[in-house]
Amino acid sequence: MFLLNAMVVTQFGGPDFLEYKDVETPKIKGNQVLIKVKATSVNFADVKKRNGTYPGKIQLPFIPGLEASGIVVAVGDNVKNLNVDQKVIALPDDGSYAEYIAVDENLTFPIPESMCLEKAAAFPIVAFASYSLLNDIARIKKGESVLIHAAGGGVGTTAIQFAKLFGSNKIIASVGSDHKTDIVKEVGADYVINHTEENFSQKILEMTEGKGVDVILDSLGGEMLKENMKCLAPFGRLIYFGNANGQKASLDIDQLYPSNRAVIGFSFGKYRSLRPDKVREIAKQVISYMENDLISIVVTKKFPLKEAPAAHEWIESRNSIGKVLLIP
DSSP: EEEBBBEEEEESSSSSGEEEEEEEEOOOTTEEEEEEEEEEEHHHHHHHHHTTTTSOOOOOBBOSSSSSEEEEEOOTTTTOOTTTOOOOEESSOOSSBBBBEEEEEEEEEEEOSSHHHHHHHHHHHHHHHHHHIIHHHHHHHHTTTEESTTTTBHHHHHHHHHHHHHOOSSEEEEEEEEEGGHHHHHHHOSSEEEETTTTTTHHHHTTTTTTEEEEEESSTTHHHHHHHHTTEOOOOEEOOOTTTOOOOOOGGEEEEEEEGGGEEEOOOOHHHHOOOHHHHHHHHHHHHHHTTTTSSOOOOEEGGGGHHHHHHHHHHHHHHOOOEEEEO
């Protein structure tokens, strides 16, 4: 059996290097399930893998994509907790921009029958990452303040909601363009700063009477480090989970130990590959939040799978808000 719906990267480069090709239906191992994909989403990591700037070695050719929703159509001999016809979300190792995907049982999670599959495709990476960043890594406490960079994106709009849910008393959203202001306020930001037009560290010190913020979430990296440290409060935690700027930065440890501040790196991909049991715990909690409408994922654009190049162009324009979906 062959697929018509698969996007393949055969060489590193721009969006045009995403090729719509026939690929063989994956064969499942004993611990895997075969899923008919109903929707997948575009993450910035997909863009970096496609253009060759993602950390680590990537073997060509490959199918991009980190997450999908769909229906289980076959189960391996060793699968115990999943069944054919079950609605699931999944985190495949071999990409999700395809009509069918093979996924390990421990990275496939049942969702309620009532949950929309398109809605479900939008939340695994951004909601799992946001929950982990604030609950497990930053260990945010009720009454603490938080600054979220790239707040108009998928993780940003979701992290704002988790910060509110966890009791943050001051949520500051940092965006790169004014057209993202309304949506970040709508999902719960108390203040919005356009970091391309304002000195965000100075503004935050003014907002906090010189104290700074307790938690900073930054996926931009590079030149932001200096300004982040200027407005990180004593005992504050600065979490880096990306380097979208592609720039290098250095840190003087004298900025840390005298004030009990911490700079921490986070990769949800490492959770997925090295601590799948932890991912299962996170998934259980996040799916409950989603089912009870405590968290809502912002989806602003949908593209047919064969238009994945256009979806990547939209993400790279930095004009995108929330999540972008691909529909096979």
